[in-house]
Amino acid sequence: MNTNEIRAEYDSRSITVYQAYAKAIALPAIQHNRFVPPFSVHRMTWIKPSFLWLMERSNWGLKSGQEMILAIRMTRQGWEEALSQAVLTAYNPSIYRNYDEWATQFEQARVHVQWDPERTLRGKSLPFNSIQVGLSRHIIEQYVNEWTMEIRDATPLVRKIYALLQEGKEAQAKTLLPGERVYLVSPTVARRIGMR
Template sequence: MNSNEIRAQYDSRSITVYQAYAKAIALPAIQHNRFVPPFSMHRMTWIKPSFLWLMERSNWGLKSGQEMILAIRMTRQGWEEALSQAVLTAYDPSVYRSYDEWATQFEQARVHVQWDPERTLRGKSLPINSIQVGLSRHIIEQYVNEWTMEIRDATPLVRKIYTLLQEGKEAKAKLLLPGEHVYPLPQTLARRIGMR
């Protein structure tokens, strides 16, 4: 069974998460250094600390509606606050006493956590799962107004790495990847989100 790890770029105050958006949402967010309309506060938004996982999901920013990659520095306090309210998207008997308990919690969850295989530079699955966190409309305002410290346009970096890959210059591409390390979590929090 794959182990679950949070791999991220982080410092003492912040953690970087990634999101892929169309220009209509991304450009105003970069300009204002915060999410503004047409970004919606009324639907779930998914944040991912793994750069390569998002590259796989957005096909290096080539998928329609995901052309721009944003690197969002958010407070570690906000990140851990979100995880403290999280419910897994799939039943895990090592986390929940019963399927019914999980189903009830999932129904009312403000935050969803999903584990998916981490990826290599070439998009192959690794035997480690990476986290993605779904913030519901009940918590998005905190993410936007309190937890977001900085929004950077990571699209030029993505294009550069992708071009190097297309040219077969994998070693050079690897050097440009954000430095991600295993993020330390308090045990109670780790248990809540099914880390093993």
């Protein structure tokens, strides 16, 4: 069974997460260095600290509506606050007393956590899972107004890495990847999000 690990680029104050958007949402966000309309605070948004997982999900920014890749530096305090409220998207008997308890918690959750296999540069599954975090409309305003420190356009980097892969220059492409490492959380949060 795969282990669940948070891997991310982070420092003492911030952690970088990734999102893929259409230009209509991404360009104003880059321009204002924060999410502004047409970004909606009324629907769930998913953030992912794994660069390669998002590349798999967005097909390197080639999927319709996911053409631009944003790197969002958010506060670690916000990230950990979100995780401390998270409920898994799938029932796990080692965390919840029974299915009904999980279903009730899931229904009321402000934050969802899902684990999916981490990916290689070529999109193959690795033997550990990466986290993606779903922020509900009840918490998105905090993400937008309090937790987001910086929004960078990572699209040029994505295009460069993808072009190198197409040319068979995998070793060169690898040197451009963000420096992600294991991110540790408290035992309480780790248990809550299924890391133990």
